[in-house]
Amino acid sequence: MALRQILTIPDKRLREKAKPVEKVDDRLRSLMDDMYETMTFDDQGVGLAANQIGVLERVIVIDIGPEYNKDPLFMANPEIISLSRDVITIKDGCLSVPEIYAETTRSERIVVKYLDRQNRERTLEASGLLSACLQHEIDHLNGILFVDHLTALKRKMVLAKALKKGKTNKKKS
Numbered sequence: 773m774a775l776r777q778i779l780t781i782p783d784k785r786l787r788e789k790a791k792p793v794e795k796v797d798d799r800l801r802s803l804m805d806d807m808y809e810t811m812t813f814d815d816q817g818v819g820l821a822a823n824q825i826g827v828l829e830r831v832i833v834i835d836i837g838p839e840y841n842k843d844p845l846f847m848a849n850p851e852i853i854s855l856s857r858d859v860i861t862i863k864d865g866c867l868s869v870p871e872i873y874a875e876t877t878r879s880e881r882i883v884v885k886y887l888d889r890q891n892r893e894r895t896l897e898a899s900g901l902l903s904a905c906l907q908h909e910i911d912h913l914n915g916i917l918f919v920d921h922l923t924a925l926k927r928k929m930v931l932a933k934a935l936k937k938g939k940t941n942k943k944k945s
């Protein structure tokens with residue numbers, strides 16, 4: 773395993789669309805392990821997409837805690853196949869957008885299809901925080917950042933506030 777550097781805005785790779793992987797093999801598993809190590813290194817990350825370390829492949833890792841996922845989730849080619857109309861609003865943050873936190877509103881429940889670490893096709897039903905986190909990470913694979921969900925005015929406000937506040941220590945993905 774190896775620690776990778778997390779890219780931050782305005783790095784262009786964060787705005788690119790990641791490509792589907794052909795299969796989950798040893799190379800991909802090693803990428804997943806690096807991502808997990810990088811995400812958990814400073815104990816702030818709960819999710820990471822491959823774009824965030826400059827790898828434009830559709831791979832995400834998520835670990836938001838035992839009440840949501842018993843083991844870390846390693847996913848290749850995650851694809852949302854259904855989204856609920858009910859929504860959830862959470863305080864969002866991102867390792868690639870340092871010091872900025874803002875509420876985003878996303879579907880409360882989703883169903884995701886993906887390939888697991890053994891290259892098996894699986895589906896996962898997620899709700900609440902796990903659902904929001906999955907949507908955040910899958911957005912990354914499409915070059916979308918959580919701040920894109922805010923209005924221009926709100927974006928300006930959180931940016932100004934973040935600059936004033938300085939360093940914080942909250943969970944990010």
Ligand code: NI
Pocket residue numbers: 865866867868908912944945
């Ligand atoms: Ni993020």
